[in-house]
Amino acid sequence: MIDIDKALATAVKTGKVSFGANVALQNAKTGKAKMIVLASNCPQNIKEQIEYYGEISKVPVMTYKGGSMDLAEVCKKLFIISALSIRETGDSEILKITEDVKV
Numbered sequence: 001m002i003d004i005d006k007a008l009a010t011a012v013k014t015g016k017v018s019f020g021a022n023v024a025l026q027n028a029k030t031g032k033a034k035m036i037v038l039a040s041n042c043p044q045n046i047k048e049q050i051e052y053y054g055e056i057s058k059v060p061v062m063t064y065k066g067g068s069m070d071l072a073e074v075c076k077k078l079f080i081i082s083a084l085s086i087r088e089t090g091d092s093e094i095l096k097i098t099e100d101v102k103v
Contacts, residue, residue: 002093002094002096002097004064004065004094004097005074007092007093007094007097008037008064008071008074008075008092008094009074009075009076010090010091010092010093010094011086011089011090011092011094012075012076012084013090014090014091014092015086015087015088015089015090015091015092016086016087016088016090017075017084017085017086017087018033018084018085018087019075019077019079019081019083019084020081020082020083020084021042021043021046021050021082021083023083023085024036024038024050024083024084024085025046025049025050025053025083027059027085027087028049028050028053028054028057028059028061028085029053029057030057031057031058031059032085032087033059033085033086033087034059034060034086034087034088034089034095035059035060035061035062035085035086035089035094035095035098036050036054036059036060036061036062036083036084036085036086037061037062037063037064037071037083037084037086038050038061038062038063038064038082038083039063039064039066039067039068039070039071039080039081039082039083040063040064040065040066040067041067041068041082042063042068042082042083043082046082046083047063050083060095060098062097062098068080068081068082071084
């Protein structure tokens with residue numbers, strides 16, 4: 001099993017990651033992201049919209065086990081993160097998490 005915290009930190013460090021719910025919603029609509037991660041306390045209406053458009057454009061959407069402060073801590077950012085879009089994974093193996101879920 002892959003450590004999600006470590007995989008997220010590696011993706012932020014070596015890949016291309018965009019922060020913010022509005023960017024995540026836009027990436028879910030266009031299908032440009034490889035994966036979208038939502039904090040557990042992300043506002044319900046935003047969460048539903050991102051999951052809906054993610055399903056249409058076949059972008060996997062994962063809900064992180066911690067809140068927005070925990071997600072910011074893992075990403076080593078000084079601001080809270082309710083959603084993030086992974087456009088390129090870099091050295092991270094975070095996309096294997098979605099493969100494990102599908103099996």
